[in-house]
Amino acid sequence: MIALDDTDHKLLRALAEDADQGSGALGRRFGLSQPATWRRIRRLEESGIIAGRRLDLDAEALGFGVTVFLGVKLATKGRVSLEDFERAVTAIPEVQTVEHVLGMYDYRLRIVARDLTDFERVLRRRIMTLPGAGSVEANVLLSEERRRGPLG
Known part of the structure; x- marks a missing residue:
């Protein structure tokens, strides 16, 4: 350092x-x-302090009006590897972030969709068919405030 x-x-x-x-x-x-x-x-x-620079897109301006945080608990941890689940979920274009977390759920996903009907389609046809997907809990984003980072 x-x-x-x-x-x-x-x-x-x-x-x-x-x-x-x-x-x-x-x-x-x-x-x-x-x-x-x-x-x-x-x-x-x-030195790795600046890990990269990114383009920040406005999802709503691109037609994605709904953001959902989805907690996913794997059904069969022993039979499906975490890598298999992660590989499959990151291939879904609507999934913005995949976080492996400690707590009630194994993963926290940030998903964008055009509307709630579109989110339901993504959930039923893509998320729930993933290897090892078990129970889920969805939280729809109402508003988001940007906070200053650790330097701040």
Whole structure:
């Protein structure tokens, strides 16, 4: 693990807000040259602190008006490997995230669908037919607020 100074923390906060910012603009903002800023960002990437950058799509604007968090308890843990379940569930396009969790359920899925009828189709035809799928509990997302990350 590398040591981070105040400037590194400022860069990380700025990139967390908008990962598209260039090293020139960030350098001007924090009193660094463009090459010095680029080297710092590169060091953060090489050390694994910056694990990547992602494109944040608006699911609703793309026609997916419903987001559901689905708790899945596997029916037969001994007969179906976790890897088999994970491989099958990640192949479903509507499944946004797959989290292996500890607690009442074995997995927590974030699923997007066009509407509740579409979600029911995904649940019946895709999720419930997965190897080892047992009981499920669905929670429909009503609203979502973005929270600041661990730097914040």
